[in-house]
């Protein structure tokens with residue numbers, strides 16, 4: 093099972109079915125907050141929905157098509173981060189993430205994503221890591237920007253969020269350009 097130690101407090105661990113109840117409770121507590129920028133909240137209404145998500149994630153991981161990890165902060169799950177998809181033919185992937193409202197503002201996601209990017213380049217031998225982020229999602233845009241990603245442009249009306257489209261900024265990092273940011 094994939095496990096990445098980010099620092100003394102934070103680790104990423106591939107989701108397993110035993111995480112179901114803890115993950116669903118976290119989603120349920122943060123529902124209104126997460127719903128502003130994530131499209132799947134209305135499709136996740138019960139622990140069974142979280143279990144299905146974890147099962148699907150495990151299937152995709154076993155096929156090498158993605159990887160979903162729980163972000164553990166001192167042994168409690170506080171969010172999720174991972175590769176939404178991995179495109180082996182083009183050695184590319186897309187990173188996604190969320191964290192509970194009360195764990196924001198401490199750099200946990202920036203440090204977790206930094207570990208995932210290193211894992212993508214060093215362990216998975218990928219060449220391109222992408223992060224599409226809604227133009228108005230300032231906090232989320234801070235993560236690729238802090239890590240030195242390049243903004244490649246705007247994808248217009250790239251995502252439907254319940255009742256409106258949002259434009260995305262496409263952030264990307266190439267293996268050849270990856271330099272560990274000192275203060276992230």
Ligand SMILES: CC(C)(COP(=O)(O)OP(=O)(O)OC[C@H]1O[C@@H](n2cnc3c(N)ncnc32)[C@H](O)[C@@H]1OP(=O)(O)O)[C@@H](O)C(=O)NCCC(=O)NCCS
Nearest residue numbers: 126129189190191196197198199200201202225231232276
């Ligand atoms: C987007 C989201 C993950 C950002 O969370 P976050 O807490 O701002 O991100 P980080 O954990 O990287 O923390 C960065 C913040 O911690 C601060 N920080 C403190 N110590 C830090 C450190 N060692 N390293 C980096 N940042 C640090 C930063 O200054 C920044 O604060 P600021 O927002 O006041 O500038 C979170 O708001 C979220 O989950 N939102 C809902 C879902 C969502 O939008 N997901 C992304 C969809 S693309």
